[in-house]
Amino acid sequence: xxxxxxxxxxxxxxxxxxxxxxxxxxxxxxxxxxxxxxxxxxxxxxxxxxxxxxxxxxxxxxxxxxxxxxxxxxxxxxxxxxxxxxxxxxxxxxxxxxxxxxxxxxxxxxxxxxxxxxxxxxxxxxxxxxxxxxxxxxxxxxxxxxxxxxxxxxxxxxxxxxxxxxxxxxxxxxxxxxxxxxxxxxxxxxxxxxxxxxxxxxxxxxxxxxxxxxxxxxxxxxxxxxxxxxxxxxxxxxxxxxxxxxxxxxxxxxxxxxxxxxxxxxxxxxxxxxxxxxxxxxxxxxxxxxxxxxxxxxxxxxxxxxxxxxxxxxxxxxxxxxxxxxxxxxxxxxxxxxxxxxxxxxxxxx
Amino acid sequence: xxxxxxxxxxxxxxxxxxxxxxxxxxxxxxxxxxxxxxxxxxxxxxxxxxxxxxxxxxxxxxxxxxxxxxxxxxxxxxxxxxxxxxxxxxxxxxxxxxxxxxxxxxxxxxxxxxxxxxxxxxxxxxxxxxxxxxxxxxxxxxxxxxxxxxxxxxxxxxxxxxxxxxxx
Numbered sequence: 001x002x003x004x005x006x007x008x009x010x011x012x013x014x015x016x017x018x019x020x021x022x023x024x025x026x027x028x029x030x031x032x033x034x035x036x037x038x039x040x041x042x043x044x045x046x047x048x049x050x051x052x053x054x055x056x057x058x059x060x061x062x063x064x065x066x067x068x069x070x071x072x073x074x075x076x077x078x079x080x081x082x083x084x085x086x087x088x089x090x091x092x093x094x095x096x097x098x099x100x101x102x103x104x105x106x107x108x109x110x111x112x113x114x115x116x117x118x119x120x121x122x123x124x125x126x127x128x129x130x131x132x133x134x135x136x137x138x139x140x141x142x143x144x145x146x147x148x149x150x151x152x153x154x155x156x157x158x159x160x161x162x163x164x165x166x167x168x169x170x171x172x173x174x175x176x177x178x179x180x181x182x183x184x185x186x187x188x189x190x191x192x193x194x195x196x197x198x199x200x201x202x203x204x205x206x207x208x209x210x211x212x213x214x215x216x217x218x219x220x221x222x223x224x225x226x227x228x229x230x231x232x233x234x235x236x237x238x239x240x241x242x243x244x245x246x247x248x249x250x251x252x253x254x255x256x257x258x259x260x261x262x263x264x265x266x267x268x269x270x271x272x273x274x275x276x277x278x279x280x281x282x283x284x285x286x287x288x289x290x291x292x293x294x295x296x297x298x299x300x301x302x303x304x305x306x307x308x309x310x311x312x313x314x315x316x317x318x319x320x321x322x323x324x325x326x327x328x329x330x331x332x333x334x335x336x337x338x339x340x341x342x343x344x345x346x347x348x349x350x
Numbered sequence: 351x352x353x354x355x356x357x358x359x360x361x362x363x364x365x366x367x368x369x370x371x372x373x374x375x376x377x378x379x380x381x382x383x384x385x386x387x388x389x390x391x392x393x394x395x396x397x398x399x400x401x402x403x404x405x406x407x408x409x410x411x412x413x414x415x416x417x418x419x420x421x422x423x424x425x426x427x428x429x430x431x432x433x434x435x436x437x438x439x440x441x442x443x444x445x446x447x448x449x450x451x452x453x454x455x456x457x458x459x460x461x462x463x464x465x466x467x468x469x470x471x472x473x474x475x476x477x478x479x480x481x482x483x484x485x486x487x488x489x490x491x492x493x494x495x496x497x498x499x500x501x502x503x504x505x506x507x508x509x510x511x512x513x514x515x516x517x518x
Contacts, residue, residue, distance in 0.1 A: 100386065131478055132406050139409040142417030146389055149424055153382060165428050172421055176506075192480060324513040328506065 003288040007124050010035065035127040039116050043261055048078045050260040054305055061309040081253075088249035096246065097154035104151035105247065105254040111147070112261035114140040119268045120194055122278045122290030133194035134186065137269060138179055141224070144262065145171040148233070151255070152243030163242025166233045166316065171224060173323040178220035180331035184213040184338045185273045198277035205281075207274040212334045214274045216327055218303075221266035223323070225259060228308040232316050267300040275300075360401050367394040379440070385423045392416040403475040406483065 010031055017027035052067065052075060059066025067074035092098060118133045120126035130136055145168055152164020186192060188209055189200040200206075207214045223230035234242040244255045271277055275296045278289035287295075314322070371391040375384045392415035399408035476482060487495040 135409045139412040
C-alpha cells in the first residue's frame, strides 16, 4: 500500500516527458531537479513542524499545554512566527563585517540541504545515488563549522566571538568520534554506498552489532547540532546566544531553522547507519518503506528533544574533556574490537 | 547537448573561480576574508575533481582542506585576535626573492608540462574508485600509507594524553 507512491510518480514523470519528445538526458535532468526541489520543500516545511513539535514536547515535559491558539491544536504557530520574523528589520550593527555578517545566515542552510540530496527516504527513493554517500554527507557537514564561525566572528561582539570560538572547538572535537563511530559500521558493511549499507542490515540492524558506536554517534551527533546538554555554543546564561547574538528578524530565524535541519540530518544518518534505514522491522511490510524511515527518524528526533528538556547543560571544560578523554578513546577501541572481531568471526566460520 | 561542451564550460568556470579566489587570498588585507576565499578555492577545486569523475578525491578535498585546514587557520586567527583586523595580511618588500621563487616554479611546471605525454585515457574511469585506491594503498604504496597511518595515530593518542595531563 503506497510503497511505490513516490517512485511511481518519478517513473510516470519520466515516461510522460519522453512521450512528449524530450531528449532522454534532458528529461533525466528535469526529473532529478524535481526530486531535489521536492526534498528542499519537504525539509523546509518539516523544519517548521519540528519547531512546533519541540515546543509541544517541551510543554508536556514541563506540565504545560504549549502553543494551542493559532490554527488547529496550534499547528500554525510556527508559520505565524516565521511570518512575523519576515516582517522584522534585520539590524546591522555599525562595526560588523557587513558582507560576511549577512552571508552567514544565507549559507547556513546549504550544508544540510546538500546532505539531504543523498538520503534514501524509502526503498529506491534517494534523489541522487552516490557510491561514496556516507563520505559525501560527512564532507558537506564539515563545512557547517566555518559558516557558524563566520556569523560569530563578523558580529563584532564579545559574546558572538566567544560563541564562534566555542563552535569551532566543539564541532572539531566531536567530529572526530562521530566519523570514527561510523567507521565501525562501514567496516562491517564493507561499503560507503548508503543503499548497500541499508541492504546489509536485512539480517540484523547495526545498532545490535555496533551498540557502542551507536551511543558514540548519538552523543557526538547531539553535540554537532549544538543541543542540550552540549549547547555551550549558545549557552544563554553565559554568552546570550553565542554567534547569533547580534542577529535579528529572519537572519536569526535562518540559524534557528538550520539547527532543526541539521538535527534532521543527524537523525537520518543514525537511522540509515544503525536502525536499518527504510527496512521494516520483523518483516512488517504492511507499512510502506518510506513510512518506516520517517517513524525511525521521528523517534530519534523525539529522543533528542526528550534529552534536551531533561538534562542540564555541561560546563565548557567538561565538554572538551568528555570529547577527548572518553569519546575518542572509546571510538578507537570500537574500531579495534570490530576489526579483531570480524577476523575471529570468520576464523570460527560461524 | 554535447557532453564535452558542458564539461569544458564547467572547467573554465571552475578554473576562473579557483584562480580568482586564490588571488583574493593573497591580495586581501584582512586575513579573515583571505581564509574564507581559501575555503571557496578549496571547494571549487573539489568541483574540478568531480568533472574528472574522481568523486572520492573530491569528498576528501572538501573534508580535509575546506573542513579542516581552514579551521586550523581560523583557530590561529581567533587566538591572536587584534583590535584592527584590516592590517593583518600585509605585503613585505622582498620582491627580488619572491620573483626568483615564482620564476623557478613557473620554469619547473612549464618544463614538466612540456615534456609530459598528454593523451586521452584508453578506458573509461571505473565507477567504483574507492576499492582500487584501497588496493593500491595496501600493495604498491603500503609503506608510505602505514607511515602516515602511524603518524596520525600517534598524533591522536598524543592529543588524548595532553588532554589528560592538563587536569593532573
